[in-house]
Amino acid sequence: MRGEGVSRKEAARRVGVNVRTAQDWDHGVRSIGPTRVYPGGRKVDYRTGVTTMVTATQPPTVRSLEAGLHPRFLTLVERETIADLHRQGASLRAIGRELGRPASTIKREIDAYAVGGVYRPYRAQRAWAKSRVRHKASKLAHDGPLRDYVTSKLREEWSPEQICHALVTEFPDDESIRVSTETIYQAIYVQACGGLRREVATALRTGRTRRKPHRRPDQRTQRFVDEMVMISDRPAEIEDRAVPGHWEGDLIVGTRSDSAIVTLVERSTRYVLLGHLPGGHTAEEVRDVLVPLIGSLPEHLRGSLTWDQGCEMAAHKQFTVATGVPVYFCDPHSPWQRGSNENTNGLLRQYFPKGTDLSVYGSEDLEHVAQKLNRRPRKTLGWKTPAERLRDLLTAI
Known part of the structure:
Protein backbone atom coordinates (compact mmCIF):
# COMPACT_ATOMS: atom_id res chain seq x y z
CA MET A 1 0.00 0.00 0.00
CA ARG A 2 2.86 2.40 0.75
CA GLY A 3 4.28 1.68 -2.69
CA GLU A 4 0.92 2.62 -4.20
CA GLY A 5 1.01 6.00 -2.50
CA VAL A 6 -1.22 5.26 0.49
CA SER A 7 -0.31 7.37 3.53
CA ARG A 8 1.37 5.65 6.46
CA LYS A 9 -1.53 6.45 8.79
CA GLU A 10 -4.13 5.07 6.40
CA ALA A 11 -2.08 1.96 5.61
CA ALA A 12 -1.63 1.26 9.33
CA ARG A 13 -5.39 1.63 9.86
CA ARG A 14 -6.21 -0.84 7.07
CA VAL A 15 -3.73 -3.43 8.31
CA GLY A 16 -4.71 -2.91 11.93
CA VAL A 17 -1.38 -1.87 13.43
CA ASN A 18 -0.16 1.19 15.30
CA VAL A 19 1.28 4.08 13.26
CA ARG A 20 4.59 3.65 15.13
CA THR A 21 4.76 0.03 13.97
CA ALA A 22 4.10 1.16 10.39
CA GLN A 23 6.92 3.70 10.74
CA ASP A 24 9.28 0.93 11.85
CA TRP A 25 8.28 -1.15 8.83
CA ASP A 26 8.94 1.83 6.55
CA HIS A 27 12.45 2.10 7.98
CA GLY A 28 13.15 -1.63 7.83
CA VAL A 29 13.03 -2.15 11.60
CA ARG A 30 11.74 -5.55 12.79
CA SER A 31 10.56 -6.53 16.26
CA ILE A 32 11.24 -10.03 17.59
CA GLY A 33 9.72 -10.14 21.04
CA PRO A 34 11.45 -7.44 23.10
CA THR A 35 14.28 -7.17 20.56
CA ARG A 36 14.33 -4.62 17.73
CA VAL A 37 16.49 -5.43 14.70
CA TYR A 38 17.67 -2.45 12.63
CA PRO A 39 18.67 -2.57 8.93
CA GLY A 40 22.39 -2.08 9.63
CA GLY A 41 22.50 -5.21 11.78
CA ARG A 42 22.11 -3.54 15.17
CA LYS A 43 19.96 -5.45 17.68
CA VAL A 44 18.61 -3.87 20.86
CA ASP A 45 17.03 -5.92 23.64
CA TYR A 46 14.80 -3.45 25.47
CA ARG A 47 14.44 -5.69 28.52
CA THR A 48 18.13 -5.66 29.32
CA GLY A 49 19.33 -2.66 27.31
CA VAL A 50 21.95 -4.84 25.56
CA THR A 51 22.98 -3.61 22.10
CA THR A 52 24.77 -5.99 19.73
CA MET A 53 25.92 -5.82 16.12
CA VAL A 54 25.16 -8.73 13.78
CA THR A 55 27.84 -9.01 11.08
CA ALA A 56 27.88 -11.28 8.08
CA THR A 57 30.37 -14.14 8.08
CA GLN A 58 30.53 -14.23 4.28
CA PRO A 59 30.85 -11.47 1.67
CA PRO A 60 27.39 -10.25 0.62
CA THR A 61 26.02 -11.42 -2.70
CA VAL A 62 24.56 -9.16 -5.35
CA ARG A 63 21.04 -10.24 -4.32
CA SER A 64 21.59 -9.49 -0.62
CA LEU A 65 23.14 -6.13 -1.46
CA GLU A 66 20.18 -5.06 -3.57
CA ALA A 67 17.58 -6.25 -1.07
CA GLY A 68 16.28 -3.08 0.54
CA LEU A 69 19.02 -1.02 -1.14
CA HIS A 70 18.71 2.73 -0.71
CA PRO A 71 17.68 4.43 -3.99
CA ARG A 72 20.83 6.55 -4.02
CA PHE A 73 22.92 3.45 -4.82
CA LEU A 74 23.20 2.13 -8.37
CA THR A 75 21.75 -1.33 -8.98
CA LEU A 76 23.20 -4.03 -11.24
CA VAL A 77 20.49 -3.34 -13.85
CA GLU A 78 21.47 0.34 -13.90
CA ARG A 79 25.13 -0.60 -14.28
CA GLU A 80 24.25 -2.80 -17.25
CA THR A 81 22.40 0.13 -18.81
CA ILE A 82 25.40 2.39 -18.26
CA ALA A 83 27.67 -0.15 -19.95
CA ASP A 84 25.35 -0.53 -22.97
CA LEU A 85 24.87 3.21 -23.52
CA HIS A 86 28.54 3.99 -22.86
CA ARG A 87 29.52 1.39 -25.45
CA GLN A 88 27.16 3.06 -27.94
CA GLY A 89 28.87 6.40 -27.38
CA ALA A 90 26.05 8.10 -25.47
CA SER A 91 27.01 11.19 -23.48
CA LEU A 92 27.05 11.25 -19.71
CA ARG A 93 23.99 13.52 -19.69
CA ALA A 94 22.11 11.18 -22.01
CA ILE A 95 22.88 8.18 -19.79
CA GLY A 96 21.82 10.18 -16.74
CA ARG A 97 18.51 11.15 -18.35
CA GLU A 98 17.85 7.51 -19.22
CA LEU A 99 18.38 6.43 -15.61
CA GLY A 100 16.99 9.52 -13.90
CA ARG A 101 20.43 10.18 -12.38
CA PRO A 102 22.72 13.23 -12.40
CA ALA A 103 25.47 13.16 -15.03
CA SER A 104 28.01 13.55 -12.21
CA THR A 105 26.90 10.19 -10.77
CA ILE A 106 27.50 8.47 -14.11
CA LYS A 107 30.92 10.12 -14.45
CA ARG A 108 32.03 9.02 -10.97
CA GLU A 109 30.84 5.47 -11.65
CA ILE A 110 32.75 5.19 -14.93
CA ASP A 111 35.88 6.89 -13.58
CA ALA A 112 35.94 4.58 -10.55
CA TYR A 113 35.36 1.21 -12.24
CA ALA A 114 36.33 1.50 -15.92
CA VAL A 115 39.54 -0.38 -16.83
CA GLY A 116 41.39 0.77 -19.94
CA GLY A 117 38.42 2.92 -20.91
CA VAL A 118 36.06 -0.10 -20.85
CA TYR A 119 33.27 -0.16 -18.25
CA ARG A 120 32.13 -3.66 -17.29
CA PRO A 121 28.99 -3.74 -15.13
CA TYR A 122 29.59 -7.04 -13.31
CA ARG A 123 33.17 -6.15 -12.44
CA ALA A 124 31.93 -2.76 -11.20
CA GLN A 125 29.23 -4.42 -9.09
CA ARG A 126 31.73 -6.82 -7.50
CA ALA A 127 34.20 -4.02 -6.79
CA TRP A 128 31.47 -1.89 -5.25
CA ALA A 129 30.21 -4.80 -3.14
CA LYS A 130 33.72 -5.48 -1.88
CA SER A 131 34.21 -1.84 -0.93
CA ARG A 132 30.99 -1.97 1.10
CA VAL A 133 32.33 -4.62 3.46
CA ARG A 134 34.55 -2.92 5.99
CA HIS A 135 34.65 -5.21 8.98
CA LYS A 136 37.37 -3.90 11.27
CA ALA A 137 37.98 -5.13 14.78
CA SER A 138 38.10 -2.54 17.53
CA LYS A 139 41.44 -1.79 19.15
CA LEU A 140 39.91 -2.87 22.45
CA ALA A 141 38.59 -6.17 21.13
CA HIS A 142 41.92 -7.93 21.74
CA ASP A 143 43.84 -8.57 24.95
CA GLY A 144 46.86 -6.37 25.45
CA PRO A 145 48.27 -3.41 27.39
CA LEU A 146 45.86 -0.92 25.82
CA ARG A 147 42.76 -2.87 26.80
CA ASP A 148 44.14 -3.57 30.30
CA TYR A 149 44.93 0.11 30.82
CA VAL A 150 41.48 1.29 29.68
CA THR A 151 39.69 -1.32 31.82
CA SER A 152 41.70 -0.47 34.93
CA LYS A 153 41.04 3.26 34.59
CA LEU A 154 37.34 2.71 33.99
CA ARG A 155 37.21 0.69 37.20
CA GLU A 156 38.80 3.69 38.93
CA GLU A 157 35.84 5.70 37.61
CA TRP A 158 37.79 7.71 35.06
CA SER A 159 35.84 9.09 32.12
CA PRO A 160 36.71 7.90 28.57
CA GLU A 161 37.95 11.39 27.74
CA GLN A 162 40.32 11.39 30.72
CA ILE A 163 41.66 7.98 29.69
CA CYS A 164 42.19 9.14 26.10
CA HIS A 165 44.39 12.08 27.20
CA ALA A 166 46.17 10.12 29.91
CA LEU A 167 47.42 7.61 27.32
CA VAL A 168 49.25 10.39 25.48
CA THR A 169 50.84 11.61 28.72
CA GLU A 170 51.90 8.21 30.06
CA PHE A 171 53.00 6.66 26.74
CA PRO A 172 54.30 9.63 24.71
CA ASP A 173 56.56 7.50 22.49
CA ASP A 174 54.23 4.58 21.82
CA GLU A 175 51.76 5.51 19.08
CA SER A 176 50.22 2.03 19.19
CA ILE A 177 48.74 2.73 22.62
CA ARG A 178 46.21 5.29 21.53
CA VAL A 179 42.44 5.15 21.52
CA SER A 180 39.75 7.75 20.96
CA THR A 181 36.99 8.62 23.40
CA GLU A 182 34.37 7.36 20.95
CA THR A 183 36.10 3.98 20.61
CA ILE A 184 35.92 3.49 24.37
CA TYR A 185 32.23 4.34 24.43
CA GLN A 186 31.60 1.97 21.51
CA ALA A 187 33.50 -0.77 23.31
CA ILE A 188 31.26 -0.37 26.35
CA TYR A 189 27.85 0.07 24.76
CA VAL A 190 28.03 -2.02 21.57
CA GLN A 191 29.20 -5.46 22.60
CA ALA A 192 30.16 -6.90 19.22
CA CYS A 193 32.09 -3.73 18.29
CA GLY A 194 33.94 -3.23 21.52
CA GLY A 195 35.27 -6.03 23.64
CA LEU A 196 35.01 -4.49 27.09
CA ARG A 197 32.90 -6.23 29.70
CA ARG A 198 29.50 -4.64 30.04
CA GLU A 199 29.90 -4.41 33.82
CA VAL A 200 32.47 -1.66 33.25
CA ALA A 201 29.62 0.64 32.19
CA THR A 202 28.51 0.89 35.80
CA ALA A 203 31.80 2.64 36.57
CA LEU A 204 30.83 5.58 34.34
CA ARG A 205 29.52 8.66 36.08
CA THR A 206 26.05 8.18 34.61
CA GLY A 207 25.94 4.45 35.37
CA ARG A 208 23.96 3.94 32.16
CA THR A 209 23.97 0.54 30.50
CA ARG A 210 22.57 2.02 27.31
CA ARG A 211 23.78 5.01 25.38
CA LYS A 212 21.66 8.15 25.35
CA PRO A 213 21.83 10.18 22.13
CA HIS A 214 22.29 13.93 22.41
CA ARG A 215 21.43 16.60 19.87
CA ARG A 216 21.97 20.32 19.90
CA PRO A 217 18.72 22.32 19.88
CA ASP A 218 19.33 23.40 16.28
CA GLN A 219 19.68 19.76 15.20
CA ARG A 220 16.40 18.51 16.68
CA THR A 221 13.73 17.38 14.30
CA GLN A 222 10.89 19.87 13.96
CA ARG A 223 8.13 18.70 16.30
CA PHE A 224 5.14 20.05 14.38
CA VAL A 225 4.29 20.70 10.75
CA ASP A 226 3.62 24.37 11.54
CA GLU A 227 6.73 26.15 12.75
CA MET A 228 6.91 26.81 16.49
Missing part, protein backbone atom coordinates in the same frame (compact mmCIF):
# COMPACT_ATOMS: atom_id res chain seq x y z
CA VAL A 229 7.65 30.24 17.97
CA MET A 230 9.97 29.57 20.91
CA ILE A 231 9.79 31.20 24.32
CA SER A 232 13.05 33.01 23.62
CA ASP A 233 11.13 35.11 21.08
CA ARG A 234 8.42 36.02 23.59
CA PRO A 235 8.20 39.81 24.23
CA ALA A 236 9.76 41.15 27.44
CA GLU A 237 6.42 42.51 28.64
CA ILE A 238 5.20 38.92 29.00
CA GLU A 239 8.29 37.82 30.88
CA ASP A 240 8.02 40.39 33.69
CA ARG A 241 4.26 39.80 34.21
CA ALA A 242 3.65 43.54 34.01
CA VAL A 243 0.89 43.26 31.40
CA PRO A 244 -2.13 41.00 32.07
CA GLY A 245 -3.69 38.68 29.51
CA HIS A 246 -0.82 36.27 28.98
CA TRP A 247 -1.54 32.63 29.83
CA GLU A 248 0.37 29.42 30.53
CA GLY A 249 -1.26 26.11 29.58
CA ASP A 250 -0.85 22.37 30.02
CA LEU A 251 -2.80 19.14 30.55
CA ILE A 252 -3.31 16.97 33.60
CA VAL A 253 -3.96 13.45 32.40
CA GLY A 254 -6.17 10.78 33.96
CA THR A 255 -5.64 7.07 34.38
CA ARG A 256 -4.32 5.25 31.29
CA SER A 257 -4.19 8.68 29.56
CA ASP A 258 -7.81 8.17 28.44
CA SER A 259 -9.05 11.51 29.78
CA ALA A 260 -7.54 14.90 30.56
CA ILE A 261 -8.18 18.44 31.77
CA VAL A 262 -6.87 21.57 30.06
CA THR A 263 -5.40 23.98 32.62
CA LEU A 264 -4.84 27.67 31.84
CA VAL A 265 -3.27 30.15 34.29
CA GLU A 266 -3.01 33.89 33.74
CA ARG A 267 0.55 34.95 34.54
CA SER A 268 -0.07 38.22 36.42
CA THR A 269 -3.27 37.34 38.38
CA ARG A 270 -2.85 33.51 38.59
CA TYR A 271 -6.49 33.19 37.53
CA VAL A 272 -7.34 29.60 36.52
CA LEU A 273 -9.50 28.30 33.66
CA LEU A 274 -10.20 24.57 33.19
CA GLY A 275 -11.44 22.69 30.13
CA HIS A 276 -12.84 19.16 30.02
CA LEU A 277 -11.43 16.40 27.76
CA PRO A 278 -13.38 13.28 28.78
CA GLY A 279 -12.61 11.13 25.74
CA GLY A 280 -9.02 11.90 24.77
CA HIS A 281 -6.55 14.69 24.20
CA THR A 282 -5.64 14.75 20.52
CA ALA A 283 -4.52 18.00 18.93
CA GLU A 284 -7.97 18.58 17.45
CA GLU A 285 -9.76 17.89 20.76
CA VAL A 286 -7.45 20.24 22.67
CA ARG A 287 -7.88 22.94 20.02
CA ASP A 288 -11.69 22.64 20.20
CA VAL A 289 -11.59 23.13 24.00
CA LEU A 290 -9.03 25.95 24.01
CA VAL A 291 -10.78 28.11 21.41
CA PRO A 292 -14.02 28.65 23.44
CA LEU A 293 -12.05 28.95 26.71
CA ILE A 294 -9.94 31.81 25.35
CA GLY A 295 -12.93 33.18 23.43
CA SER A 296 -14.84 33.65 26.69
CA LEU A 297 -12.30 36.26 27.82
CA PRO A 298 -12.41 40.01 27.11
CA GLU A 299 -10.25 40.94 24.14
CA HIS A 300 -7.64 42.74 26.25
CA LEU A 301 -7.04 39.51 28.21
CA ARG A 302 -6.20 37.50 25.10
CA GLY A 303 -2.52 38.31 24.87
CA SER A 304 -0.61 35.05 24.39
CA LEU A 305 -0.40 31.40 25.40
CA THR A 306 2.76 29.59 26.50
CA TRP A 307 2.80 25.77 26.27
CA ASP A 308 5.30 22.93 26.34
CA GLN A 309 6.12 20.91 23.23
CA GLY A 310 3.49 18.23 23.83
CA CYS A 311 1.90 16.71 20.73
CA GLU A 312 -1.52 17.93 21.91
CA MET A 313 -0.58 21.39 20.59
CA ALA A 314 0.09 20.27 17.03
CA ALA A 315 -2.90 22.39 15.92
CA HIS A 316 -1.45 25.57 17.46
CA LYS A 317 -1.59 27.43 14.14
CA GLN A 318 -5.32 26.74 13.79
CA PHE A 319 -5.83 27.91 17.38
CA THR A 320 -4.01 31.17 16.65
CA VAL A 321 -6.04 31.78 13.48
CA ALA A 322 -9.30 31.16 15.35
CA THR A 323 -8.52 33.32 18.40
CA GLY A 324 -5.79 35.74 17.34
CA VAL A 325 -3.69 34.54 20.30
CA PRO A 326 -0.05 33.65 19.51
CA VAL A 327 1.41 30.47 21.04
CA TYR A 328 4.96 30.36 22.42
CA PHE A 329 6.66 27.02 23.11
CA CYS A 330 9.00 26.21 25.99
CA ASP A 331 12.35 24.54 25.51
CA PRO A 332 12.37 20.72 25.89
CA HIS A 333 12.44 19.46 29.49
CA SER A 334 12.10 22.99 30.96
CA PRO A 335 8.95 22.98 33.15
CA TRP A 336 10.19 26.03 35.11
CA GLN A 337 9.48 28.15 32.02
CA ARG A 338 5.78 27.64 32.85
CA GLY A 339 6.19 27.88 36.60
CA SER A 340 2.73 29.28 37.40
CA ASN A 341 1.05 26.51 35.45
CA GLU A 342 3.17 23.78 37.04
CA ASN A 343 2.33 25.12 40.49
CA THR A 344 -1.37 25.21 39.66
CA ASN A 345 -1.32 21.65 38.35
CA GLY A 346 0.11 20.59 41.70
CA LEU A 347 -2.77 22.35 43.48
CA LEU A 348 -5.30 20.67 41.21
CA ARG A 349 -4.02 17.23 42.22
CA GLN A 350 -5.68 17.87 45.60
CA TYR A 351 -8.99 17.51 43.77
CA PHE A 352 -7.90 15.17 40.97
CA PRO A 353 -5.28 12.74 42.38
CA LYS A 354 -3.00 10.90 39.99
CA GLY A 355 -4.62 7.73 38.67
CA THR A 356 -8.09 9.31 38.73
CA ASP A 357 -10.49 8.73 35.84
CA LEU A 358 -11.09 12.36 34.85
CA SER A 359 -13.96 11.48 32.50
CA VAL A 360 -16.36 11.12 35.46
CA TYR A 361 -16.15 14.86 36.16
CA GLY A 362 -18.41 17.23 34.25
CA SER A 363 -17.91 20.84 33.23
CA GLU A 364 -19.77 21.98 36.37
CA ASP A 365 -17.27 20.06 38.55
CA LEU A 366 -14.34 21.71 36.83
CA GLU A 367 -15.89 25.15 37.19
CA HIS A 368 -16.41 24.50 40.91
CA VAL A 369 -12.75 23.51 41.40
CA ALA A 370 -11.53 26.49 39.35
CA GLN A 371 -13.55 28.88 41.50
CA LYS A 372 -12.13 27.31 44.67
CA LEU A 373 -8.61 28.06 43.45
CA ASN A 374 -9.51 31.53 42.22
CA ARG A 375 -10.95 32.45 45.65
CA ARG A 376 -7.87 31.34 47.59
CA PRO A 377 -5.62 34.19 48.84
CA ARG A 378 -2.14 33.89 47.35
CA LYS A 379 1.09 35.01 48.99
CA THR A 380 2.54 36.05 45.61
CA LEU A 381 -0.47 38.40 45.15
CA GLY A 382 -0.05 40.08 48.53
CA TRP A 383 -2.66 37.74 50.00
CA LYS A 384 -5.27 38.82 47.51
CA THR A 385 -7.17 36.22 45.51
CA PRO A 386 -6.85 35.68 41.74
CA ALA A 387 -10.55 36.55 41.39
CA GLU A 388 -10.02 39.89 43.16
CA ARG A 389 -7.01 40.71 40.99
CA LEU A 390 -8.94 39.90 37.82
CA ARG A 391 -11.93 41.94 39.01
CA ASP A 392 -9.65 44.93 39.61
CA LEU A 393 -8.31 44.62 36.08
CA LEU A 394 -11.77 44.44 34.54
CA THR A 395 -13.13 47.41 36.49
CA ALA A 396 -10.06 49.51 35.72
CA ILE A 397 -10.62 49.25 31.97
